[in-house]
Amino acid sequence: MKTRYLAGAAVLAAAALALTACAGTAGSGSTGSTKTLTLAEAQKATSVADFGGMAGLVAAANKEGHLNVITLPPSWANYGQIIQGFEKKYPGIKINSENPDGSSADEVAAAKAQKGQSTAPDVFDIGTAVMNQNLDLFAPYKVQSWGDIPADYKDADGLWYYDYTGLMSVGYDTKKFPGGVKKIDDLLGSDFKNSVAIKGDPTQANEAASAVYMAALQSGGSADDVQPGVDFFQKLKQAGNFLSTLPTQATVASGETPVVIQWSFNNVAWGPAAGSAGNPNWKTVVLPGAGLGSYYNQTINADSPNPAAARLWEEYLYTPAVQNLFLAAGAYPAQLAAMEKAKTVDAATLSKVGAAPKNFVQLTADQATKAATLLSSKWAAAVG
Amino acid sequence: MTALASNRGAGATPRRRGARSTRRPGTGWIGLVPFSVYAILFLGIPAVLAVASGFFTSAGTFTISNFSAFGDPVILKDLVGSLGLSAASAVLGAVIGALVCYAMLGMNPDGWLRTVVDSAASVLAQFGGVMLAFAFIATIGNQGLLIVILKQLFGENSVSSPIYTVPGLTLVYLYFEIPLMVLTFMPALEGLKPAWGEAVATLGGSRWTYWRKVGFPILAPAFFGCMILLFANAFSSFATAAALISQGGIWPLDIQRALTSETVVGHENEAGVIALGMIVVMVVLMSAYGVLQRRAARWER
Numbered sequence: 302m303k304t305r306y307l308a309g310a311a312v313l314a315a316a317a318l319a320l321t322a323c324a325g326t327a328g329s330g331s332t333g334s335t336k337t338l339t340l341a342e343a344q345k346a347t348s349v350a351d352f353g354g355m356a357g358l359v360a361a362a363n364k365e366g367h368l369n370v371i372t373l374p375p376s377w378a379n380y381g382q383i384i385q386g387f388e389k390k391y392p393g394i395k396i397n398s399e400n401p402d403g404s405s406a407d408e409v410a411a412a413k414a415q416k417g418q419s420t421a422p423d424v425f426d427i428g429t430a431v432m433n434q435n436l437d438l439f440a441p442y443k444v445q446s447w448g449d450i451p452a453d454y455k456d457a458d459g460l461w462y463y464d465y466t467g468l469m470s471v472g473y474d475t476k477k478f479p480g481g482v483k484k485i486d487d488l489l490g491s492d493f494k495n496s497v498a499i500k501g502d503p504t505q506a507n508e509a510a511s512a513v514y515m516a517a518l519q520s521g522g523s524a525d526d527v528q529p530g531v532d533f534f535q536k537l538k539q540a541g542n543f544l545s546t547l548p549t550q551a552t553v554a555s556g557e558t559p560v561v562i563q564w565s566f567n568n569v570a571w572g573p574a575a576g577s578a579g580n581p582n583w584k585t586v587v588l589p590g591a592g593l594g595s596y597y598n599q600t601i602n603a604d605s606p607n608p609a610a611a612r613l614w615e616e617y618l619y620t621p622a623v624q625n626l627f628l629a630a631g632a633y634p635a636q637l638a639a640m641e642k643a644k645t646v647d648a649a650t651l652s653k654v655g656a657a658p659k660n661f662v663q664l665t666a667d668q669a670t671k672a673a674t675l676l677s678s679k680w681a682a683a684v685g
Numbered sequence: 686m687t688a689l690a691s692n693r694g695a696g697a698t699p700r701r702r703g704a705r706s707t708r709r710p711g712t713g714w715i716g717l718v719p720f721s722v723y724a725i726l727f728l729g730i731p732a733v734l735a736v737a738s739g740f741f742t743s744a745g746t747f748t749i750s751n752f753s754a755f756g757d758p759v760i761l762k763d764l765v766g767s768l769g770l771s772a773a774s775a776v777l778g779a780v781i782g783a784l785v786c787y788a789m790l791g792m793n794p795d796g797w798l799r800t801v802v803d804s805a806a807s808v809l810a811q812f813g814g815v816m817l818a819f820a821f822i823a824t825i826g827n828q829g830l831l832i833v834i835l836k837q838l839f840g841e842n843s844v845s846s847p848i849y850t851v852p853g854l855t856l857v858y859l860y861f862e863i864p865l866m867v868l869t870f871m872p873a874l875e876g877l878k879p880a881w882g883e884a885v886a887t888l889g890g891s892r893w894t895y896w897r898k899v900g901f902p903i904l905a906p907a908f909f910g911c912m913i914l915l916f917a918n919a920f921s922s923f924a925t926a927a928a929l930i931s932q933g934g935i936w937p938l939d940i941q942r943a944l945t946s947e948t949v950v951g952h953e954n955e956a957g958v959i960a961l962g963m964i965v966v967m968v969v970l971m972s973a974y975g976v977l978q979r980r981a982a983r984w985e986r
Contacts, residue, residue, distance in 0.1 A: 685934065
């Protein structure tokens, strides 16, 4: 507790200094006067207006000088470029990217363990199941373009908001499999011996579980009944085609994992789009029929050590420029529909990635819980 | 590490006790302070916190409901996996390592071969984690050098890499288990006096009699002690397994899953219970070793 007061006092002192330093520039701002908030006030700021406008938010974030992000792999949904872009746009703010390959649960664990410390994460990009268990960790905030996010893509109070979704896709090496993959049962063929990998243990990683759900949808199951997905992987295992190696960009480039079922944005990012680090023969297909998507959510840590930078990061993510960066990676951003209407979407990118899916299945919280319960009792036996 | 420390403790205590009481209380304990503080901070406190977390819900109220984890068929299956993997790598590592030691006994202690094996063992015994996994992926992984050559010779589907399964991990673990055995067992083997062998021969015993009646009984406590150390080493290994196996199958991976799962949420505190289970397994083994040691030491005096 003591250190927390000290940290608070230090921020207050810094804020007071900055207040006098900024007094001159505040008047020259185009809209209104900027306000300087205490740490506690900034942690409760629910919109840019609380900072006296965008200029005030930028000034406050610059004063903090840091932003702690967590579990954002550079090759995931273009986060590498997005982070670089932020540091370029706001050179006064340094981004600390912690545990890039961690899970959503790691985000929550870090927030709890480092509560009150300067290293605690400021913002989360978090899966829905873990988020719903930890709603008390987050601070409500509405970005300027709040109205462009569809109503069912966000919490009415601004506690969380969708950022992007991929579609479950099959990535494969065209050199090894010239016949391609047209339906999920193709993967059961003898050509695919020791070839098919998913992103970890489905009872642990959401992306791996989504591969099972997608297989369920493709094999006559539904969001309420994912057993056919487990059966599919059992058959895959029995055929000797299932590979229990954890795929990464490196295993795809080396050919160690010639087929990977994962989010489309990751399959796209590991292919020719990655240049020399990617696999030039990597092809991404979203199988026809019922597709599976899952939006990730943006939230701000209620106990964020850099609350202004955290809010500036959200404002930045929901600008058309960054939404287009998500899109370029094959991740459909939450504001896509509004951007298409306003013509701010990058048309070339959109035509390359393909139009946004009109209808895809996204498991509700209840369905996800039910599916996870089934996985935890059936999965290990199916592939063990 | 823990096993090694308590291992030595178990052997040393009975003999020291007498000497200790005659010594005046001095300032010698100060020398122990840095190690004790280090062990308490980085081993004791984390272990207590980890195990304690098993007795609470995520909201912080006391509960024993986390122990239902031990009724979960997956956890039980993975316990068998962990025990099997550790036992197989410990037994194989101990036997092969002991044979290597025996072979080294015939070498000139200052010869170059002996020196090379000695130093290689001390380096390789510490070779674990992701680096070890990578070394195996590069040699006998799906696209590893050997597997690719075999595939080119015998066809694409003729061979598959064994290292991505729990039984296959035995092979990987042996890479550090054998050197560890060489390192820890060699001093015991060197303690065998040539005179004992000569005495057996003089009395008309064969080489086999020597090993059965003299060599093995003397070496047994050290041999099984080293084997338990090897078991503990394999039982607690995490990073190598995590890098090679993505579908679980041993307890350290279950702890990771309980702590970090995005899909089956709310089981974080079961990790503490599994950790407690691991400690219990080690305590049982160490106690068995203690009994063994005392019986074996009886005639040594």
